[in-house]
Amino acid sequence: MPNLMDSFQLKELTLKNRVVMSPMCQYSATGKDGMPTDWHLHHYTSRAIGGVGLIIVEMTNVEPNGRISDYCLGLWSDAHRDAFKPIVDAAHQYGAKIAIQIAHAGRKAEDAPEPVAPSAQAFDETYKTPRALSENEIAEMVQTFKAAARRAVEAGFDAIELHGAHGYLIHQFLSPYTNTRTDRYGKDRTLFAKEVIRAVKSVIPDSMPLLMRISATEYVDGGYDIEEAIRFSQILKDEGVDVFDVSSGGEGPIGSRGLPGSHAGYQTPLAKQIKQALSVPVIAVGRLENPVLANAVIGNEEADLVAVGRGLLANPYWALGAASELQLPVEAPTQYKAGF
Numbered sequence: 001m002p003n004l005m006d007s008f009q010l011k012e013l014t015l016k017n018r019v020v021m022s023p024m025c026q027y028s029a030t031g032k033d034g035m036p037t038d039w040h041l042h043h044y045t046s047r048a049i050g051g052v053g054l055i056i057v058e059m060t061n062v063e064p065n066g067r068i069s070d071y072c073l074g075l076w077s078d079a080h081r082d083a084f085k086p087i088v089d090a091a092h093q094y095g096a097k098i099a100i101q102i103a104h105a106g107r108k109a110e111d112a113p114e115p116v117a118p119s120a121q122a123f124d125e126t127y128k129t130p131r132a133l134s135e136n137e138i139a140e141m142v143q144t145f146k147a148a149a150r151r152a153v154e155a156g157f158d159a160i161e162l163h164g165a166h167g168y169l170i171h172q173f174l175s176p177y178t179n180t181r182t183d184r185y186g187k188d189r190t191l192f193a194k195e196v197i198r199a200v201k202s203v204i205p206d207s208m209p210l211l212m213r214i215s216a217t218e219y220v221d222g223g224y225d226i227e228e229a230i231r232f233s234q235i236l237k238d239e240g241v242d243v244f245d246v247s248s249g250g251e252g253p254i255g256s257r258g259l260p261g262s263h264a265g266y267q268t269p270l271a272k273q274i275k276q277a278l279s280v281p282v283i284a285v286g287r288l289e290n291p292v293l294a295n296a297v298i299g300n301e302e303a304d305l306v307a308v309g310r311g312l313l314a315n316p317y318w319a320l321g322a323a324s325e326l327q328l329p330v331e332a333p334t335q336y337k338a339g340f
Contacts, residue, residue, distance in 0.1 A: 004295040005328040008053070008304060010243060010281065012207035013158055015097055015305075016331065017053040018298050019319045022285055022309035023101040023161065023213075025058045027071040034067065034074025036083050044087050047312055048096035049333060051319030054305070055091055056161055056211075056245075057084075057100040059168075062144040065112035066104035066169070075102060076144065081151035088156040094333070099159035099211060102148045104141065106130065106169030107178070118172050118179040118186070138185060138192060141169075146199035153204055160204060161211035164193060164236075167250030171215055174232060177223040177251050190235050197239040211283070212236060213245040216270035220251050226270060230277045237280055245283040245307065246271035264293055272302040283307050289314075291322035 008015045021044075028039045044055055060073040067074065074080050084100070091098040107117035107130040116137070117130035133141065145162075152160050164170035172178040173185060173192040185191050200210065214236075216229045224232075233244060248267050267286035275282040284303035288294045289311025297303050311318045320340065323330045330340045 001299045002301070003328060004291070004298050004306065004326065005323050006298070008281075010159065010209040013097060013209055015053040016095060017051070017319065017323075018305045019051070019053045019294075019322070020283055020305050020307040021047050021052045021055040021312050022307040023056040023058045023163075024309055024313065025068065025072060027069055029071050029073050032064075032070040034061065034064065034072065034076070035080060036073055036087060040073070041087050041090060044098070045090040045094065046316040048091040048094035048098075050312075050315075050317035051323065051331060052096050052312070053319070054159070055096050055098045056307075057087070057098065057157075059101050059103045059105075059163055060148070062102055062104050062141075062148040065109055065115070066106075066144075067112075068105045068108060068110055070111045075100070075148040075151050078151065081155045084152075084155040084157075092156075095331070097158040099161050100152050100155075100157045101161040101163050101213065102145060102152065103163030104144075104169040106167075106172045108167055117169070118181055118192075121178060121180070123167065132181070135183065135185070138195075142192075142195045142199050145196045146203055149200040150203040153208070159209045159211055160200060161213055161245060162193075162196060162200065162241075163213050165213040165215040165245075165247045165250055167215075170196065171250055175218060175223055175251055177218060177220055190232050193232075193236055194239050197236060197241060201240045209242040210240055211243045211245055212241045213247055214274075215248050215250050216246050216267070216274060217248050218251050219249050223251055226273055229270075230274060233274055233280075234278055237278055241280075243281045243283060243305075244271075244274050244278075245285065246274050246303075247285055262287060264288070264290060265297065268297055268302055275303060281305070285309065289318070291325045294322065295326050
């Protein structure tokens with residue numbers, strides 16, 4: 001049976017193990033320019049030294065007003081591309097592969113003067129009411145994703161993840177709760193996601209995996225369930241998504257703060273259902289920082305990869321410690337081998 005430290009192949013990308021660093025916002029970009037800093041360099045490099053197979057850089061936004069906050073990262077200029085290169089090079093130097101999650105926050109862009117969304121509905125009473133995008137603006141938005149993907153390739157990233165979860169723009173188009181349009185983007189709620197996928201695929205190498213984080217169910221009346229998520233994920237797979245990173249929530253209460261609770265592995269059954277229904281590689285995420293549980297998810301073939309979030313915030317060397325606890329080969333740097 002496979003285990004957490006086994007290698008895994010994604011197209012032509014070989015990961016040394018099944019441990020993924022989940023994308024987690026650091027809110028540490030400089031000023032309002034969205035540039036990565038020394039914090040990001042050390043933050044991600046330490047996880048590469050710590051044995052992570054695939055690092056996914058936090059939600060990085062395709063335009064300034066698409067950020068959750070003014071302190072979130074951006075990839076809307078070549079200067080951003082160049083600032084990411086040292087981070088990519090450092091991850092590679094220490095044996096990790098590195099992806100970047102590109103996104104637009106849509107109606108959840110808290111610091112945008114005027115957020116945009118599929119429909120003019122605020123997230124709640126504390127958020128600004130967004131302006132509904134016109135079809136021409138949607139076409140322009142697709143091009144911003146395309147440009148960000150091109151820059152990610154030029155920066156040397158090994159893979160790209162589209163953020164289609166947690167109530168951000170792609171998710172907003174997919175959800176009947178937030179997309180009440182009557183035009184073609186409302187009649188086919190997958191259309192925006194399909195156009196983004198096609199645009200991104202046109203500028204990345206055929207060998208590069210395209211990941212997509214999805215919310216596999218919504219915890220809100222009027223939202224979708226796992227059955228609908230399976231249906232639209234099949235469509236997105238057919239468009240070119242190679243791996244689904246399976247989370248949940250975002251339009252109603254976030255899963256870890258509302259239903260179904262925050263017990264260990266609470267989202268793994270969703271990943272398993274996507275994997276079985278679509279015969280596609282999946283990443284399980286959500287309270288999987290216990291190495292025995294993470295290894296069981298892989299060994300039971302519920303998911304192909306395990307994303308760890310808070311566990312890697314608490315311990316940059318989580319992957320090395322997990323391998324040691326599981327009595328699996330520990331690929332520690334020479335300088336650290338005495339510790340294992």
